[in-house]
Amino acid sequence: MVFDIAVLTIFGLIIIGMAAYGYKISAKTAEDYMLGGRTIGVVVMFFFVLFAISSSWTFYGFPGLLYLEGPGYVFFIWGSVAGFAGLYMFLGPRIWALTKMNRFLSPVEALGERYESKSLRLVLAISILAFIVPYVGIQPLGVGAGFQALTGLPAIWGAIYTAVLLIFLVLLGGMRIVAWVNIFLGIVYVTALMGSMLWIVNVALPGGLPGAAAAILETQPELLSAPGPKGTFTPVLMGGTFIVGLLAFSWPHVVIGAMTARDKNLFKWFPLLIFVFGGLFFYIIPFIWGSLVAPAIMPLEALTARAAELGTSVEIEADRVVQTIIVQELPGWFGVFVLMGVIAAAVSTAAVQLMTSSVIVARDVIQGVFKPDADDREVTRWARWSVIGIVILSLSISVIDTGAMALYLTDVSIPGFAQWSPALVGGLLWKRGTRQGAIAATLVGVIYLVLGLLITPGGSRVLLLDLHPIVPTLLVNTIVYIVVSLLTPAPSEEIQTQFFDEVDEFLRSES
Amino acid sequence: MREVMEHTAGKVYLTYLAATIVGMVVAIVRGAMSVEPFLLFGWMTAPLVAGVIFVLLWLVGYLVYFFKFWPYR
Numbered sequence: 001m002v003f004d005i006a007v008l009t010i011f012g013l014i015i016i017g018m019a020a021y022g023y024k025i026s027a028k029t030a031e032d033y034m035l036g037g038r039t040i041g042v043v044v045m046f047f048f049v050l051f052a053i054s055s056s057w058t059f060y061g062f063p064g065l066l067y068l069e070g071p072g073y074v075f076f077i078w079g080s081v082a083g084f085a086g087l088y089m090f091l092g093p094r095i096w097a098l099t100k101m102n103r104f105l106s107p108v109e110a111l112g113e114r115y116e117s118k119s120l121r122l123v124l125a126i127s128i129l130a131f132i133v134p135y136v137g138i139q140p141l142g143v144g145a146g147f148q149a150l151t152g153l154p155a156i157w158g159a160i161y162t163a164v165l166l167i168f169l170v171l172l173g174g175m176r177i178v179a180w181v182n183i184f185l186g187i188v189y190v191t192a193l194m195g196s197m198l199w200i201v202n203v204a205l206p207g208g209l210p211g212a213a214a215a216i217l218e219t220q221p222e223l224l225s226a227p228g229p230k231g232t233f234t235p236v237l238m239g240g241t242f243i244v245g246l247l248a249f250s251w252p253h254v255v256i257g258a259m260t261a262r263d264k265n266l267f268k269w270f271p272l273l274i275f276v277f278g279g280l281f282f283y284i285i286p287f288i289w290g291s292l293v294a295p296a297i298m299p300l301e302a303l304t305a306r307a308a309e310l311g312t313s314v315e316i317e318a319d320r321v322v323q324t325i326i327v328q329e330l331p332g333w334f335g336v337f338v339l340m341g342v343i344a345a346a347v348s349t350a351a352v353q354l355m356t357s358s359v360i361v362a363r364d365v366i367q368g369v370f371k372p373d374a375d376d377r378e379v380t381r382w383a384r385w386s387v388i389g390i391v392i393l394s395l396s397i398s399v400i401d402t403g404a405m406a407l408y409l410t411d412v413s414i415p416g417f418a419q420w421s422p423a424l425v426g427g428l429l430w431k432r433g434t435r436q437g438a439i440a441a442t443l444v445g446v447i448y449l450v451l452g453l454l455i456t457p458g459g460s461r462v463l464l465l466d467l468h469p470i471v472p473t474l475l476v477n478t479i480v481y482i483v484v485s486l487l488t489p490a491p492s493e494e495i496q497t498q499f500f501d502e503v504d505e506f507l508r509s510e511s
Numbered sequence: 512m513r514e515v516m517e518h519t520a521g522k523v524y525l526t527y528l529a530a531t532i533v534g535m536v537v538a539i540v541r542g543a544m545s546v547e548p549f550l551l552f553g554w555m556t557a558p559l560v561a562g563v564i565f566v567l568l569w570l571v572g573y574l575v576y577f578f579k580f581w582p583y584r
Contacts, residue, residue, distance in 0.1 A: 071558040072544065078562040082532070082569060089573070093583060210553030217548070224548035224556050235540045238558075242535060264583050271573050279566035284559070292554060507583050 004151050004336045011340050012165055015181060015347070019169045022177030030379045034105045034359045036176030040260040046273040048179035048352070049257045050282065051186040053084065053248070055349035056142040056342050058283075059193065063290025064319035068300075071291045072226040072233025072241070079245020081279040085271040087249035092258040093267045094428045097506045098499060099259045105379075106363045107255050107424070114427045114499050115435040116491070118368065123439060124420055125364040127446050128252050129357055131416030136353045137394030139346035140166070146323055146342050163391050165347055170354045171387045175260060178351045185344035192341025193285050196326050196334070197293060204297050204329055209288065212296035219299050223291070229300075240468045244414060247470060250421035251414075253356040264507060286322075294321045297329070354387055361386040412453065415470040419445035422474075422481040430485075431496050437485030445477030520580035524572060531568045535561065 026032050040048065065073050095107065104110040108128065112121030140162035147158025169181060205212050213224065222229040226238060233241075248254070261267070298321060300314075306324070307317040317324070323342075327335050362383035367374045374382075422441050426433035452464035452473065464472050490496075538544075538561060549557040 071556045074558045074562060075539065078535070078565050081566055082528075085569065085573070086528075089577075208554075210550075213550055213554040213556075221548060224550065225546045226544040226558060235542055235545070238544060239536045239539045242539065246532070268577050268581060268583075271577070272570075275566055275570040275573065280563065280570075287559060291556065291559075 003333065004339075007336045008161065008340065008343075011343070012161065014184070015165050016168045016172075018181050018184070019171075019173035019177055022173035022180070026174055026176065030105060030363075030376045030383070031103070032176065033174035033380045033383060034355075034363070035256075035260045036174065036179055038100060038260055039176070039262050040179050040257075040266075041262050042266045042269045042273070044179050044183060045257065045261065045266055045270060046277070047183040047186045048260075049084065049254060049270075050274070050278055051182045051189065051345070051348035052253055052257065052352035053080070053251070053349065054189070054282065054345060055139055056146075056346040058286045059322060059342050059345060060142055060146075060319045063286050063294060063322050064315070066287065066290030067294050067303075067321050068228075068315070068318045069230060069232050070223045070226060070228025071287070072228055072238050074287055074291075075238050075242040076245040077283045077287070078279070079242040080248040081245075081274060081283070083246045083248030084254060084278070085274045086246075087254060088258065088267055088270045088274070091249065091255075091425070091428055092261070092270075093264055093507055094503055095255065095258045096261045096264065096267070097503050098428070101502065101506055102498070104259075106359050107252065107259065108360055108364045109368065111420075111423055111427050111438070112364070112368065114495065115423070115433075115438045116495060117435040117439065120423070120435060120439050120442070121364055121368050123442055124423070125360050125368070127416065127419060127442065129360055129365075131413045132252060132353055132357055133390055133394045134397045135394075135413050136166075136350050136357065136390060137396075137398030139350040140395060141398050143339075143343050143346045145320065146339050149320065149323060149327065159395065162343060162346055162350075163395060165343075166350050166354055167388055167391055169347065169351050170358065171384050175355055178355050179260065181351070182348045185348040188344040189341040189348070190282065190285075192338045192344075193289070196322075196330065196338055197285060197289055199334070200293060200297065200325060200329055205293065209292055212292045215296045216292070220295065223295055240471065244468060244470050247414070247418045247421065247474070250424065251417050252360075252420070253352045255424070256356050256359065257352075289322050294325060297325050354390055357390050358383045358386045361390070411469055412449075415449055415468075415473055416446070418470050418474050419449060419477055422478045426481055426485070427499075431500055432485055432490055433481065434485040434488045434491060436488040437481045437483075440484045441477045441481035444480045445473050448476055449473045520576065521582070524576040524580070527572050528569065531565060531572075535565050 029037075031037055062073070095110070098104070099107070099110050102110070102113065104113065108121055108124045111124060112118060140159040141155075143162045144155030144158035147153065147161070148155040170178060173181065201208060201212075207214065216223050220229060226235070227233045303317050303321060304314055307314045310317070323338065326338050362379050366382050367379050371378070419442060422445075423433075423438040427438065448463070449469055452461055452469060455463055460466060461469070544557045544561065549560070551560050555563075
């Protein structure tokens with residue numbers, strides 16, 4: 001245990017050291033702190049975004065779900081790859097050009113100005129914060145469980161360790177160092193995830209992956225196709241899961257990444273990295289882990305017996321199945337390296353979400369509503385100190401009911417992020433989109449989502465027509481946006497020139 | 512997106528991407544992922560193969576469009 005704690009201490013000190021170095025070299029301006037001075041190049045951006053979206057869920061929840069339900073859930077990943085690439089191919093250049101030309105520091109600020117509405121800015125800021133802040137707290141708690149399994153110390157120590165790293169990294173380093181540290185964290189995580197898989201296959205599966213598939217074919221063949229052992233992933237659910245993945249372009253912590261780009265050429269090369277290293281390499285590792293390696297080495301019967309022995313549920317043990325196999329099959333020193341990888345995955349995601357939240361709190365809520373005359377230094381100070389408040393708030397929300405938090409991600413956060421997408425896409429691409437349309441659509445979408453999740457007679461989501469929450473709410477949101485925009489006066493010529501014609505001109509001329 | 516739609520190549524590209532999405536949804540809904548289970552090379556399950564093909568189609572479309580027709584070169 002002393003070795004484990006020594007390794008984790010050194011790992012933490014490296015991250016804090018990088019954050020302190022970032023603070024030392026930073027320009028101390030709001031633009032530098034919040035957007036890395038808009039100097040992020042394509043390779044850093046790739047690690048920044050890929051590991052902002054690949055949290056410890058890719059080590060616990062994703063393989064765990066595949067282990068129990070078969071391969072159907074992977075369509076969320078395929079949709080997400082297309083969604084992220086689509087953001088950088090089609091919306092990214094305009095978001096970048098628009099915010100760079102006008103010195104906007106937050107995507108919410110850009111939309112507030114585009115629609116000439118402080119009310120919309122506040123509505124968007126509060127709704128995004130409501131959906132993203134609890135998400136931040138889930139990561140340290142996820143690490144806590146792994147920390148406890150490896151060191152024997154209470155899970156809360158793992159959560160506190162991760163939260164302290166997050167606060168130092170974001171408070172001192174700002175967006176530039178968060179992006180740069182994601183390279184280090186990403187390499188640690190990929191090495192741990194892939195290294196453990198290759199080692200396990202070599203040690204425990206002499207027939208390789210075909211041998212694993214053959215073993216599963218004998219014990220639980222339903223795991224190798226949809227709808228899976230429990231019949232969960234029907235064609236309709238898989239199709240819906242794929243569509244939900246496509247909406248990944250609206251995740252605010254990914255949208256803000258596009259604003260940090262150094263130049264427009266980044267948007268030409270970035271999709272190549274997402275397709276090749278994201279879609280065809282990185283995401284396939286946890287898929288193989290959860291759908292082939294884990295069920296071949298630890299069949300469901302063995303996992304069920306383990307859950308009964310430990311007094312936990314099969315679902316919780318399935319989430320930990322990769323870690324359990326690593327601890328059982330590989331040397332102890334490698335276990336701490338894998339935990340380091342999980343912490344890296346958690347920190348790389350939570351730091352970007354925390355950074356995004358602090359930008360919205362400081363720029364859109366405090367400066368946008370209460371202190372419009374604040375100077376650069378004040379805004380940066382609020383952004384830094386809001387980090388501590390957000391971490392405490394998010395951990396408190398997560399601790400209240402950890403069981404409900406897994407559902408919060410898929411049923412609340414992701415549909416919640418989608419509710420600003422009509423205003424975002426329309427604001428960037430449609431001259432006719434109006435302030436009234438954006439406010440009405442966002443409010444209707446968010447209120448419909450919240451009521452649909454709260455009013456569940458007999459456990460049935462009747463208001464949501466028993467569909468995935470994103471489908472009916474986004475459809476209504478989009479219809480309201482289009483209809484109300486067409487029924488209200490078009491934006492002024494000045495706005496149309498500033499947000500469309502000048503952006504077109506800038507993108508054609510800038511190099 | 513606006514500037515992409517101004518040119519024929521851009522319209523063709525967007526139509527191609529939309530067709531891959533529709534194709535994927537139709538393949539799923541028509542039961543292409545359901546069942547012996549399909550195993551390419553003895554281990555690649557149908558949802559994995561479908562996803563790899565989908566990503567490769569997007570990769571090819573992107574390479575052709577962005578390196579031949581991208582409006583911001």
